[in-house]
Amino acid sequence: MTRINLFHFAAPARFHALAGRLVPWFGSAAVVLAALGLYVGFFVAPSDAQQGEAYRIIYVHVPAAWMSMFVYLVMAVWAGVGLVFNARLASVMALALAPTGALMTFLALWTGALWGQPTWGTWWVWDARLTSELVLLFLYIGFMALHGAIDDPRRADRAAGLLALVGVVNLPIIYFSVQWWNTLHQGASVTLNKAPSMATPMLLGMLLMSLAAWAYCIAMGLARARVLLLERERHTEWARAALHPSAEAA
Amino acid sequence: MNHVVEFLAMDGHGLYVWGSLGMCAAVLVAEMALLRLRRRLLERAMQDEIDDGVGVSAPDPSRLHGGRA
16 A cells, blocks of 8 residues: 655655646646636626626636635644644745735725725725725734744744634634625625526636636745745755755756 | 727726726736745845855754744
């Protein structure tokens, strides 16, 4: 019986090499999926009966909003693994995902404002969904700021990791806010337990764009984790070899 | 030609739709550019250290985790 040892890839040098091979695949997948998604969303899908063409913001808004929450969840899981098992690589993964998650949250808020103005008549309201999403942005920023404020990276990993774990309580609040409170934001159009309430090409375009966002976040997370590892391990042989293959040969 | 103008106008919501897509594109491009810059700066810093004769350290616990994130 062959046993796959996951810890094999927890060694920084091996992870760096493996991630280096994966990034171009996920990056290419993101480009192809986004091109397909935009084509379906803007040229195949019909205009919305109520909102006309303005609804097409959905193709960037929903993927960004989904990823803003999902990246946080993944970040918190890595942070938790880093805390419990004292695993350096897991903490690096958490830190690598934070900026991408923060950008996804920003994009969800930005595109939401540009969608809210023509459909609700306002850029922003302090309702449950919008406010909890704004809190998510602050959680990401707090995580990065706390990490940056502590000089010793391992202590910073632990402190920021704890903050990431505490912040998880915000995720169900965001997700269920449209059910728990009376909000301006509409309820979910796509859920796992019932048929989606939208036209098929619209749904297809949205799912393609969501897959593109997934691939992008994975590619970005891995790429940033590689740079973080090189920064932390810059005084080791493997990091120098990775950055300057020619210098090692000389 | 009219089709293009009509498409870009998005029945009067062009500013909102293209403002959303444009910001997404700008943010993603900026994120990738910043990460690339960060790696290049690291390469340059390490090249300087090598030129200055800063040696490779043995896996010493205090250095192993060194370097800011």
